[in-house]
Every structure is written in structure tokens, then in C-alpha cells.
Amino acid sequence: MNFFIADDDDAIRSMLEEIIENNNLGNVVGEAVNGSLICSDFLHNKNVDILIIDLLMPIKDGLQTISELNSSFKGKSIMISQVENKEMIGKAYLLGVQYYITKPLNKIEVIEVIKRVISNIKLEKSINHIQDTISSLKTDNSENNISTNKNILEYSELLLSDLGVIGESGSKDLLSIIKYLYTHKNDNKTSTVPTFPPLKELFTHIAEEKLSENSSLINVRKEVKASEQRIRRAVMQSLNYIASLGLTDYSNPKFEKYAAEFFDFIEVRKRMLQLQNDISSNTPIHINVKKFIKVLYLESKKHLENNL
Known part of the structure; x- marks a missing residue:
């Protein structure tokens, strides 16, 4: 699986990359510090399967980015944030986000969520056949x-x-x-x-x-x-x-x-x-x-x- 990480915190991006690659979950093929650097063509060219994106980022936040990607991005999205506001979480799910993880990140939770998303991707491919x-x-x-x-x-x-x-x-x-x-x-x-x-x-x-x-x-x-x-x-x-x-x-x-x-x-x-x-x-x-x-x-x- 190919991952793309968008978060304005260098430490968070580094931690997520380490978790993904050290646990053989896939490869991190790109990173961004805000949503303005992300578009569907960009993700498509990098063959991104899973986008992990922070809710609160400068210039363009996670919700706005996901909303603009809409159905043009065929991969799955995981949102991370310190915010636990039910309205924002609900909006994220309505936009198609698969899972919402609150910070500070828990390594075990991150691994389990990623495994579930990977299972969903494999299942959808199977259903298509x-x-x-x-x-x-x-x-x-x-x-x-x-x-x-x-x-x-x-x-x-x-x-x-x-x-x-x-x-x-x-x-x-x-x-x-x-x-x-x-x-x-x-x-x-x-x-x-x-x-x-x-x-x-x-x-x-x-x-x-x-x-x-x-x-x-x-x-x-x-x-x-x-x-x-x-x-x-x-x-x-x-x-x-x-x-x-x-x-x-x-x-x-x-x-x-x-x-x-x-x-x-x-x-x-x-x-x-x-x-x-x-x-x-x-x-x-x-x-x-x-x-x-x-x-x-x-x-x-x-x-x-x-x-x-």
C-alpha cells in the first residue's frame, strides 16, 4: 500500500512514517505540510492508496482538502487531530473519511486503524470481481x-x-x-x-x-x-x-x-x-x-x- 501524509508537524509525519514502514504496512510515497499542496492528480500520479491527513493545518485544512478531492481521489482517507468536536468528526465521516484518530497518537491504535483500512481496500477490490x-x-x-x-x-x-x-x-x-x-x-x-x-x-x-x-x-x-x-x-x-x-x-x-x-x-x-x-x-x-x-x-x- 502507498501512503501520503499531510501534517504541519514534522514529528507527527516522522512518527507515522516510522510506524507504517517498520510494521510492513506499506510505503510512504510523499508528504505535505498543508492541504494546498495536494490534488487528486498529484495523488494519482503517486499511486496513493491511503491519505493520512491532519484536520487543522495552515492555508488549507484537512476538511477543506478532503472536500475538494471529493470523489476524484479513489483511495481512502484517515484523519488525525487534537480536536474532538463531534460536529467536526461527523463532517469528516460525511466527507468519506474512513477513520478519525485523535492526538496524541497511540501507536497500537494507528496500526489497527491502518490494518482495517487496508482490509477494506482489499475487500472492495474483491467485491469488484x-x-x-x-x-x-x-x-x-x-x-x-x-x-x-x-x-x-x-x-x-x-x-x-x-x-x-x-x-x-x-x-x-x-x-x-x-x-x-x-x-x-x-x-x-x-x-x-x-x-x-x-x-x-x-x-x-x-x-x-x-x-x-x-x-x-x-x-x-x-x-x-x-x-x-x-x-x-x-x-x-x-x-x-x-x-x-x-x-x-x-x-x-x-x-x-x-x-x-x-x-x-x-x-x-x-x-x-x-x-x-x-x-x-x-x-x-x-x-x-x-x-x-x-x-x-x-x-x-x-x-x-x-x-x-
């Missing part, structure tokens, strides 16, 4: 099953990206469950899985699939618990992401589509109020993991069938 993949499906049943399994996972990845968790470790567990559900449906011709399997069955399956065949029952149980925790964290992260979108813009298409579909809307609203008032989660937030998985599977399956 879905139609080509579908059109080349073989008539042979075994080959057809392999292809459709792959395609349903691509749709699931797209949904997880929209839900803000494609970079979470639990997303891999969720994809394993989707694969199991779709394979299970195809293997049982007399049933289309009218009743959704118990969560214990799903977690046990992906644990056994991940571990070797000779793994002890104790190790399987440990992996089941770890998988469940990863998935719960991913679902909670998704709820936080959707709630933040709704708090910024109640008419946000993702919020309108996913808030009530994947979650209990009362819980989403509860989390929005917590975020709005800058309070910790004193009131527990209930997440319905089974509903999330079921909707993820059914939506992925619907997308697949609509394109066959």
Missing part, C-alpha cells in the same frame, strides 16, 4: 458449491465492512459460521435450515474446524469460549459504530438500514444517548448475537441468490 466470478460459475455441482461458498463470504465481508468490523478478529469467526451455515443448507437437501442452529453448535463447529482433529475436549471448549468472546466484541463494536453514525446523522443510509435490522433498536438508541452525553456504559447494553449472525447470513444469502 464478484460479477465476473458469478458469471464464470461452473455447471458441475461440486465446483458450483465451492464458487457459491466463496461468493457468499464475499457478500458477508461487504456487510461486515459496512458494519464497521471487517478488521475485528471476530469477523473471521463470523465468516466461518456463514460458511458452515451455507454448506449445512446445501448438504441437507431435505431442509433449508428453517430453524436456526443453536449458537453452541455454531461455536463448536468453528472451534473444531480451527483446531486439529486430535484436539482434546478441553481445548475445544477453550476455543469455543474464545470464539464467542471475539464475536461478542465484534458485534458490540458494530453497535458502537452504527450508534455513532446515527448520532452524527440520523438519516445516514447505513444507520437507517442496519440499526434495526441487525440490532435491537432500543439498545442502539441507549448507546447513542451514552455517546451523546460522553458517559461510560454504566447501563448495560444488551447485544443479540444470534440475531446479528442470523441477519448476516440471510442478507448474504439473499445478495448471492439475487445475483445468480
